[in-house]
Amino acid sequence: MRQIRINTICTVSITASVFIIIAVLVAYVSLSSYRMVSGVQSEALDQTARLVAQSAQNYIEQSVDVATILAGQEHVREALAGSPRAAEEVQQMLHTYVKSFPSYWSFFVFDVKGRIVAGLNAALTDMTGGDRFDRDYSKAIFSGKDLAFSGSVMGATTDPTMLVYVVTKAVYAPDGSLLGAVSVCPRWSDFTAKTIDPIRLGQRGYGFALDTRGRLIAHGTNKKLLLKDLSGEDFIARAMKAQKGVIEYPWEGEKKFMTVAAIPATGWLVCMSAYDAELAAPATEQSLVLCGVGLAAIALLAGLLTYINQHFVFRPLRALSSFTEKVASGDLKAEMQGRFRAEMAAFAGHLRDMVEELKQRLGFSQGVLDGIPTPCGIVGPDFNMIWVNDEICRLLEKTGPRDSWTGQRSGLFFYDDAGRETLSDRAIMERKSLSLEFDHTTPSGRKLRVAVHTTPFYNLDGALLGSIAFWNDLTEIYNQKSRIEAQNETIARAAAEASHLVEEMAGASRRLSEQIDHSSQGAREQSTRVYQTATAVEEMNATIMEVAKNAAATSQSANTAKQEAQSGAHLVTQVTAAVQSIHEEASRMTGIMSDLGRQAQGIGTVMGVISDIADQTNLLALNAAIEAARAGEAGRGFAVVADEVRKLAEKTAQATTEVRQAIGGIQQGTTAAVSQMEEAGRRVGEATDLAHRSGEAIAQVVHMVENAGDQVHSIATAAEEQSATSEEINRAINSISDIAAATDQAMSQCTAAIADLARQARDLEKLIAGLRSGA
Incomplete structure (x- = not known):
């Protein structure tokens, strides 16, 4: 079978690589464009939701300011204290407020029993005598809160299509006791008509708002859904849990994005919803253009890269391969042949330096081992001896050249028992340093007290190379003891x-x-x-x-x-x-x-x-x-x-x-x-x-x-x-x-x-x- 040349492999590889690179690049750019456009559009949606939520917060804070001003009036305190004359003056003042603030539906004042002592709505209907004791905002005031909001919006009594909410401010006597509260009812429908209803995102995107229970309190396109409970929908439940950010969800077979922002004062949510296809339309067009350009670039780059690689890469690589093969076989005196350019010249120089450094390190390691004065031996990962010094041979009464003991089982070398497990064997298996003192008998019958310390060592990649063991003769020390x-x-x-x-x-x-x-x-x-x-x-x-x-x-x-x-x-x-x-x-x-x-x-x-x-x-x-x-x-x-x-x-x-x-x-x-x-x-x-x-x-x-x-x-x-x-x-x-x-x-x-x-x-x-x- 004919062997495939590396040149052919490289040419095919380069062409395939270029194709893959271009394809990946086109896909990446397309995906990046899609993500960028989607991100920009999502950020725009989120920014819109936050701006609307901030506008709602400002609108509510203005309502709070109006309620606070009314609560601070002396006539209001006197009316809540039981003065009929003050109640009449408060009623006249509220008439002025209704005329001056067309964005409010009603104003009323109620005592600690929930009875309205003065009140008027936009239809100039007198609300005096009404009962507000069981309302959520009045209960909040009676429980000790200074400021309370209605849990949701509601239809006005005389005009159900007009949605309003209630802001209530507590009124206190000079001694600090609660006299009652002042409530103002801003027109929520007027606010949403100016801020949420006009918003269109793409062709079908719109905005809406939810109260804390998941009821729809504003919708940009479908007013029939107002005050409908949508908490059972999965994307609504996710929005209520998240309180902010971007949520992706399917709707009638299409993917949609929804951004959520909370109104701090009430906890209500402002949401902006849009279809993914409409948001990503510019990115889709850009992807088609990139595909055509990429296919044209593939053919040009493939031929050019093949020529350059042949003359400036593969030929020097063959020379370097020949040199490293000689070094790997043990010929540390081999010479590097060929001409090297650009990075190949630096590569060749680094390879020469690496071989020189290898020679230095091998010489240093051998010198350190030969200079150890303590009886020492090294056991390999296979539990065979790979190096011993003369001192340990003398201690264990081993005769002959020390190189003759390499390759022998560690148990046979230390104890004349090939089946015995040594301390170095355990250190290799447990991968930790071990120490032990024990009595040892030499082949001549001499009794020794020795202390053995063995430590595993590794290469730079963490691979186990063996364990070095030091034997210290403590016999004389123990005799003195x-x-x-x-x-x-x-x-x-x-x-x-x-x-x-x-x-x-x-x-x-x-x-x-x-x-x-x-x-x-x-x-x-x-x-x-x-x-x-x-x-x-x-x-x-x-x-x-x-x-x-x-x-x-x-x-x-x-x-x-x-x-x-x-x-x-x-x-x-x-x-x-x-x-x-x-x-x-x-x-x-x-x-x-x-x-x-x-x-x-x-x-x-x-x-x-x-x-x-x-x-x-x-x-x-x-x-x-x-x-x-x-x-x-x-x-x-x-x-x-x-x-x-x-x-x-x-x-x-x-x-x-x-x-x-x-x-x-x-x-x-x-x-x-x-x-x-x-x-x-x-x-x-x-x-x-x-x-x-x-x-x-x-x-x-x-x-x-x-x-x-x-x-x-x-x-x-x-x-x-x-x-x-x-x-x-x-x-x-x-x-x-x-x-x-x-x-x-x-x-x-x-x-x-x-x-x-x-x-x-x-x-x-x-x-x-x-x-x-x-x-």
């Missing part, structure tokens, strides 16, 4: 014996310390008791001295008292005369206080009359204020004056009450003073009689003081003798206290010595514990 452990056991036994002795010594120290503490405590108690006795003797001695001193002083005082008693008898006579004078002055003061009480009663009577006058003035001011209120604006000034008079009367009544209370206090004080002065007179009489008796008693005191002086002199002499005896007792007790203090000091020194011994025992015990832990 055994010797250290034996020494530690010896130290631990000695430490255990020393610890036992330390514990016994510490126990004896504690017992001795407790006995010394007990003896020291007894000495301290003895010293304390002796000190208390000495203190008591000193206090007794001081008391005796004080008695003697007081007895002497008392004797002297008795003589002085005798003289003073004699002087006192004379003074009693003078006191009697003075008390008689005080009695006479108290009688006169009693009469004066009685007169003062009668005068205070007269003042109280006058203040009662003033209080009655203030009450009458207050009553007259209140009547004047009532009459001024009835007079309206004309009596407003007089009402201010009457209010000032009423306040003055209240202040006068308050002042008279305070004065009356003060006079009452004076009357009570004078009455009490009269009683006290009478009592004082009686007491002065009694004092006069007592003064006479005192004179007689003082004479008897003079005689008794003389007898007491003699007795006190005898007591002073006995106290001085007792004081000398107590001084001798105090000196003996001080000697006993000094002996007890010396005993206590000696006991304290013994306690310190025992504590120091116990501390040294604890330090020794810690040292032994450290030796145990180190062992």
Whole structure:
């Protein structure tokens, strides 16, 4: 069979490739044009939907502003508070609004019971008295919302073809309580007639709007569908769920696009719908033109590319193929033949650099492996040895050239058992590094303790190349460890014996310390008791001295008292005369206080009359204020004056009450003073009689003081003798206290010595514990 030349293959391939490229290009451009046109048209649809939705939002916000202005009117609050006159004024104001705002169907105000207190529609029908309690917007206001919208549009009462919606604003009293609400009803049909109905997308596209329940509230072409529930349609359900964006759906066998935009204030949706065929018509025409141009370009490009590829691509490629074949067969000294142009020259240069780099890397890798001083071997992915160094051959007692061991099973090389799985085999299978310490016996019977660490390695593409294993001989380290452990056991036994002795010594120290503490405590108690006795003797001695001193002083005082008693008898006579004078002055003061009480009663009577006058003035001011209120604006000034008079009367009544209370206090004080002065007179009489008796008693005191002086002199002499005896007792007790203090000091020194011994025992015990832990 004749072999097909690469030139023929390339020519056919290039022609087919050019055809495919042109075909793909035409298809891509056609598809891109279609997508671009569809995207532009979809964006236009979406932009239109957003603009209409924004217009609807602005229209609704204007309605909110109108409702807010009405809700802020003072007459509206007064009407909702129950003022009939204010209700009439609000009705007149709403009549003006209906005439001034033709885009609104009605305005009305309702209270917290839902009853309309004022209202008017475009037909000038009075809506007063109507009930709006069960409407969704009124329920929202009653539940605490400040602003509410109707859930959907509705037909006007007098004109069902006119669709309206309701915007409701809450009205509050100055104290914050809800009085009711103001509702305005814009004409939704007028808005859609200007914004949605005129829109045409292509030949059959149109716009429409949906409320939150999926009812159609606007349609650009079919008004019969208004207020019809379309929520059961799949594309309507998708639009209500998405709330925005572009939706593709089939309709009567054709593909349609629909863009959706939400009105933020109400949640209603504005939709723009158009047929895909009408939107993509320009792209279809462009695709037909591109197909014709593409077929003409295919023939021209195929011939040109075939000639260029033959002279500038395939001939240099054959030369490069010959060179790479030689290198692949192991001839790293092969030379590249031929002439190369453009990118082929760069390709040839890169290929030469690649071969040189390959030589460098192979030489580097071999040098690294030969320089490893640790016993090492490499196991291939097939679990055979692919490289070993001299160190591992010596460790495992392998004789002969190291190259003779390559290609052997890893189990046979390491353990002389071809069926045994090695740690490197496991690392290759598990594709992770592994480490293991174990005992190994060489062919000569030598026992080794080795640590093996093996790590898989990969090429740059992630393909497994093998696992390199390092064997470390730990035999000497483990022998040293055994010797250290034996020494530690010896130290631990000695430490255990020393610890036992330390514990016994510490126990004896504690017992001795407790006995010394007990003896020291007894000495301290003895010293304390002796000190208390000495203190008591000193206090007794001081008391005796004080008695003697007081007895002497008392004797002297008795003589002085005798003289003073004699002087006192004379003074009693003078006191009697003075008390008689005080009695006479108290009688006169009693009469004066009685007169003062009668005068205070007269003042109280006058203040009662003033209080009655203030009450009458207050009553007259209140009547004047009532009459001024009835007079309206004309009596407003007089009402201010009457209010000032009423306040003055209240202040006068308050002042008279305070004065009356003060006079009452004076009357009570004078009455009490009269009683006290009478009592004082009686007491002065009694004092006069007592003064006479005192004179007689003082004479008897003079005689008794003389007898007491003699007795006190005898007591002073006995106290001085007792004081000398107590001084001798105090000196003996001080000697006993000094002996007890010396005993206590000696006991304290013994306690310190025992504590120091116990501390040294604890330090020794810690040292032994450290030796145990180190062992």
